[in-house]
Amino acid sequence: MTSIFNLLDTLCPILEWLENDKQTLFTCILVNRTWCHIAVPILWRAPFKGRWLEDRSSLTSTSIGCLDEVSKEKLKLFEDFPLEVLRTPMFDYASFLYELQYPTLHDAVKSWCDERGLTRYHNEEDDFALYPTTTILEMLTIQFMEKSKNLSRLFIPIITHRQGDYVCLKKHETVVRKCLPKLKHLDCDDCIPENLIIASESCTNLNRLDIDCSWGNDEEISRFLQVQRCLRHLTIRKRWPRLNDTINDGNLRKSLRCIVFRDNRNHMDNGGSLNVLASCKRLEILRFDCWLSFREDDMEEFVSNSFPRLRKLSFTRCKATAEIIIKMISMNGLNLQELTLSWDTNKTNQTSVIMVIAENCPNLEYFDAPIAKTDLKHLYELLKSCKKLENLTINFEDNEMILLGSGYEVDHFLPMMSSVIPKSLYQLNIFAPWRFTVKSLREFLMKDRNKNLKCLGFLRNITDDHLMVITEYAQERKTLKYLELRECETSDEVRKNAKRFISEMAVYN
Numbered sequence: 001m002t003s004i005f006n007l008l009d010t011l012c013p014i015l016e017w018l019e020n021d022k023q024t025l026f027t028c029i030l031v032n033r034t035w036c037h038i039a040v041p042i043l044w045r046a047p048f049k050g051r052w053l054e055d056r057s058s059l060t061s062t063s064i065g066c067l068d069e070v071s072k073e074k075l076k077l078f079e080d081f082p083l084e085v086l087r088t089p090m091f092d093y094a095s096f097l098y099e100l101q102y103p104t105l106h107d108a109v110k111s112w113c114d115e116r117g118l119t120r121y122h123n124e125e126d127d128f129a130l131y132p133t134t135t136i137l138e139m140l141t142i143q144f145m146e147k148s149k150n151l152s153r154l155f156i157p158i159i160t161h162r163q164g165d166y167v168c169l170k171k172h173e174t175v176v177r178k179c180l181p182k183l184k185h186l187d188c189d190d191c192i193p194e195n196l197i198i199a200s201e202s203c204t205n206l207n208r209l210d211i212d213c214s215w216g217n218d219e220e221i222s223r224f225l226q227v228q229r230c231l232r233h234l235t236i237r238k239r240w241p242r243l244n245d246t247i248n249d250g251n252l253r254k255s256l257r258c259i260v261f262r263d264n265r266n267h268m269d270n271g272g273s274l275n276v277l278a279s280c281k282r283l284e285i286l287r288f289d290c291w292l293s294f295r296e297d298d299m300e301e302f303v304s305n306s307f308p309r310l311r312k313l314s315f316t317r318c319k320a321t322a323e324i325i326i327k328m329i330s331m332n333g334l335n336l337q338e339l340t341l342s343w344d345t346n347k348t349n350q351t352s353v354i355m356v357i358a359e360n361c362p363n364l365e366y367f368d369a370p371i372a373k374t375d376l377k378h379l380y381e382l383l384k385s386c387k388k389l390e391n392l393t394i395n396f397e398d399n400e401m402i403l404l405g406s407g408y409e410v411d412h413f414l415p416m417m418s419s420v421i422p423k424s425l426y427q428l429n430i431f432a433p434w435r436f437t438v439k440s441l442r443e444f445l446m447k448d449r450n451k452n453l454k455c456l457g458f459l460r461n462i463t464d465d466h467l468m469v470i471t472e473y474a475q476e477r478k479t480l481k482y483l484e485l486r487e488c489e490t491s492d493e494v495r496k497n498a499k500r501f502i503s504e505m506a507v508y509n
Helices: 007-017 022-029 033-043 056-065 069-075 102-115 132-147 169-182 193-202 218-226 274-279 296-303 322-332 353-360 373-385 400-404 414-418 438-445 464-477 492-498
Strands: 099-101 121-123 128-130 153-155 185-189 208-212 233-237 258-262 285-289 312-316 338-341 366-370 391-395 427-430 455-459 482-486 504-508
Touching: 007 033, 022 033, 056 102, 056 132, 069 132, 099 102, 099 132, 102 132, 102 153, 128 132, 132 169, 169 193, 185 193, 193 218, 274 296, 296 322, 312 322, 322 353, 353 366, 353 373, 373 414, 414 438, 438 464, 464 482, 464 492, 492 504
Parallel strands: 099 153, 153 185, 185 208, 208 233, 233 258, 258 285, 285 312, 312 338, 338 366, 366 391, 391 427, 427 455, 455 482, 482 504
Antiparallel strands: 121 128
16 A cells, blocks of 8 residues: 655654654654654754753763774773773764754763763873863864764853863864854854954854853954854843944944843943944844943943834843933834833932833833832833733832832722733733732733733732632633742642642742
8 A cells, every 4th residue: 555645754844843852752763763763863953952961971972982983092092991982873973963062061071081080191201191071072072063064053162261171263273164154153252362263264154143252352253243244143241342343344234133231240341332233223132131331321322222123122130220221212112022121220210111111112012120119100001002912020129029028009000900901911920019909809800801811920919818819710711821929828728729720830939
């Protein structure tokens, strides 16, 4: 009988879909030879993804087995090296890699060598020494770069400044120059300027670059950025470099869609001016995360620019002033769909940030920000004007919990809020110190406008009586799928009953 479908054509997309479910893929390998030949390459696309791996010892052993014979002979110089590891495996696993994360590979190899008690090899006659971790790391890194046909994501930040704890591209220039042009995502730092110089000559096709700018090698960073042809996502860590006219003169002003500033809590020098980004008129996503060293004059100049395509904006764990955020929203609020905010509450401002959002951001779909007690009336106006809102998280200012103790009463506001919530809203998190009665909660939930809520979250002030109302809502509306309770005093019995009607509950005490 002739088959009406091709097994490979059917099976391949199914197993591709399971790419992140390693346990299931391991099971698939055991079905038969065909399943094995499809599943193994998928499993080995990113074997060292994630800093903590349960199977890192076996991954290291298998990777060593894929080395060439010259490398294997060199490893035999180490005393008590386990020779069984040197057997060539069934597959050339190194050729399947799509992604290589050097920090995880480093930890895996170091742990593997320590577990086996491997010590350095020293040839006194030639005064020549080999260190097991450094030697194996170098061999595997070059092997993965050389053999992988589809390597497109490379993560090579330094571990320490000791030789062997970082990747030196210059040392293996021939292999590197063949590998770098294929990369679409590079994560690196400016600690080794020679790496950036080589990358500037070969690695020009990136879609995404994440770079740690701790060392002030701004000239090399500037040159590297200038040669990029289609860079869409740029993440800058620690310090914004002095770029001069790099962005205006190159392709970046046309290609950049997303810029993320992250983690400069220990760097008081913010480097160059952010205003060089003013020409990036196609920017869609702008994020500041734990970026503390704002120069207010620089920020004020930067946020005064218009970015007509900006869809997502976030200031999280930052010390931006309310004035800066207000100016940014006033200039760019019309097209914003996602807004995540925090600001320096120690600097007072007469104008409410929430009021400015209500007036300038009619297309918001996701909103996460602190709502002070004095801002409840502005939140009401925001809910009235943002008719497309789908996800709302109400947070609190850093010092609000301390000042207010157990929170503040919102019985007058909660029922009113239900009358203006957009019908599109499906997720609501009230992580502010709100206190409300069971009656107010019932009145809020049972309004027709709230019949589509799928996810709810609360902080502290949910009791057993409140939870029974939420359970009643879930039972009646049959839409609530997820409930998160933070620091709420509820009993096991009432929670158990709630789980009968709510698919998933997360309780954090």
